[in-house]
Amino acid sequence: MCGRYTLSKLEQILRQFPGITALPPELAPRFNIAPTQPILAITNEHPNEVTHLYWGLVPSWAKDVSIGSKMINARAETVAEKATYRRPLSRRRCLILADGFYEWRKNPDKTKTPMYIRLKSGNLFAFAGLWEMWSSSDGSELPSGTVITTRPNALMADIHDRMPVILPPSAYKKWLTPEERSAEEFTGLLEPYPADDMEAYPVSSRVGSVKNNDRRxxxxxxRDTLF
Incomplete structure (x- = not known):
């Protein structure tokens, strides 16, 4: 799964996404983004803008937003089949901006080590995401999103049995196609990112608390200084 990630290299957004013409105001580096918090994304409805989404997909038919906390990830293997995800896969796709993510590696002694995973280049990247728009009874709207996950690559296999789908820049244009398309047209993009282009290392257990949000x-x- 993908349950925590970072987005700190904000200066790279306009450089790596030259088509972007608008950024939300007062952005700040974030080192511990968690479910139900706002996340930065580029949607296929507005491919020239970066916008905030609520992390946790809230379908239009939901009675309230609480369902979103259970829908932070969608599995690549079934995303085109499940009714909740098939519609947004064909109509509402997004790039979720990140520069690293966390996962907890299980150790032989049954403890867990928090690991930070990023591109070796240090560059900003994008998770493959889906988004929806939910309307409350008072007419207010909430755009929400989910991160698509897939099987692990060779690097991630030693850490966890899932990893987020990181799209290569060559896939951005297709993923952000504004028109409705067949859901199956996009499943071929939902593959593990090349392990040789990624790196992982242990970090402090402080990441386990969403209250902590700093560069450290x-x-x-x-290992023996994790706790």
Missing amino acids: LIDPVE
Whole structure:
């Protein structure tokens, strides 16, 4: 799964996405983004803008937003089949901006080590995401999103049995196609990112608390200094 990630290299957004003409105001680096918090994304409805989504997909038919906390991830293997995800896969896709993510590796002694995973280049990247628009009874609207996950690559296989789908820049244009398309047209993009282009290292257990949000969370640490 993907339940925590970072977006700190905000200066790279306009450089890596040259078509973007608008950014939300007062952006700040974030080192511990968690479910139900706002996330930055580019939707296929407005491919030249970066916007905020609620992390946790809230379908239009939902009675309230609480369902979103259970829908932070969608599995690539079934995303074109499940009714909740098939519609947004054909109509509402998005790029969720990130520069790293966390996962907890299970150790032989049954403890868990928090790991930080990023591109070796250090560059900003994009998760494959889906989005929806939910309307409350008072007429207010909430755009929400989910991160698509897939099987692990060779690097991630030693850490977890799932990883987020990181799209290569060559896939951005197709993923952000504004017109409704067959859901099956996009499943071929939902593959593990090349392991050789990624790196992972242990970080402080402080990342386990969403109250912590500082640059020290992504500093590498030795195993015996994790706690």
